[in-house]
Amino acid sequence: EAQVTQNPRYLITVTGKKLTVTCSQNMNHEYMSWYRQDPGLGLRQIYYSMNVEVTDKGDVPEGYKVSRKEKRNFPLILESPSPNQTSLYFCASSLSRGSNEQFFGPGTRLTVL
Amino acid sequence: SQQGEEDPQALSIQEGENATMNCSYKTSINNLQWYRQNSGRGLVHLILIRSNEREKHSGRLRVTLDTSKKSSSLLITASRAADTASYFCATDIISTGTASKLTFGTGTRLQVTL
Numbered sequence: 001e002a003q004v005t006q007n008p009r010y011l012i013t014v015t016g017k018k019l020t021v022t023c024s025q026n027m028n029h030e031y032m033s034w035y036r037q038d039p040g041l042g043l044r045q046i047y048y049s050m051n052v053e054v055t056d057k058g059d060v061p062e063g064y065k066v067s068r069k070e071k072r073n074f075p076l077i078l079e080s081p082s083p084n085q086t087s088l089y090f091c092a093s094s095l096s097r098g099s100n101e102q103f104f105g106p107g108t109r110l111t112v113l
Numbered sequence: 114s115q116q117g118e119e120d121p122q123a124l125s126i127q128e129g130e131n132a133t134m135n136c137s138y139k140t141s142i143n144n145l146q147w148y149r150q151n152s153g154r155g156l157v158h159l160i161l162i163r164s165n166e167r168e169k170h171s172g173r174l175r176v177t178l179d180t181s182k183k184s185s186s187l188l189i190t191a192s193r194a195a196d197t198a199s200y201f202c203a204t205d206i207i208s209t210g211t212a213s214k215l216t217f218g219t220g221t222r223l224q225v226t227l
Contacts, residue, residue, distance in 0.1 A: 035217075042217045042220060043156075043201070059216075088153070092156075101158040101161060102158065102215065103158070104156045105155055107154060109153075
């Protein structure tokens with residue numbers, strides 16, 4: 001089944017404790033991205049990747065890192081999480097350009113205490 | 114403010130009625146897309162309309178695009194309880210280079226009651 005998976009789905013952590021949210025797609029998509037969703041603000045892009053080893057900042061990249069060593073994986077790293085990073089996070093992928101139809105993962109609900 | 118803004122923010126209708134939601138944007142676009150999100154879940158792509166298209170249909174969905182007014186509408190006909198969800202428009206903004214991204218609005222929350 002074609003899908004985007006994220007892990008974990010739910011995470012409660014404390015300020016400053018490094019964490020990684022994994023994202024994997026099995027559709028051989030070149031383009032992958034991370035969004036965060038907050039009430040009243042819609043979805044905002046954090047980082048995106050056009051292909052392996054090619055990543056770039058989105059609208060709200062501060063406090064996040066990403067890597068794209070393999071085509072299928074695009075982990076999101078929070079080196080030192082803070083409470084303002086409490087949010088619902090979505091990974092998405094698309095065939096090539098970001099303007100194609102995007103396929104979303106199920107989301108990761110992160111709470112930073 | 115957001116590139117794409119949906120209106121209304123919330124809409125409540127009865128099953129069988131039509132639901133119309135609107136999206137306005139600020140800058141020129143390559144295309145505009147509509148997505149649906151069931152509570153707390155990932156977004157699901159519904160339809161894409163390119164800047165040179167004016168109307169598109171998919172099942173019970175009808176999307177229009179007016180580039181002169183920088184606006185789009187999504188019509189869901191004969192709504193069902195299962196259509197209850199949030200609906201987002203996303204715009205692909207014309208920019209230089211090969212990189213592109215979608216900019217999402219804040220969504221319209223649709224409630225369809227029996």
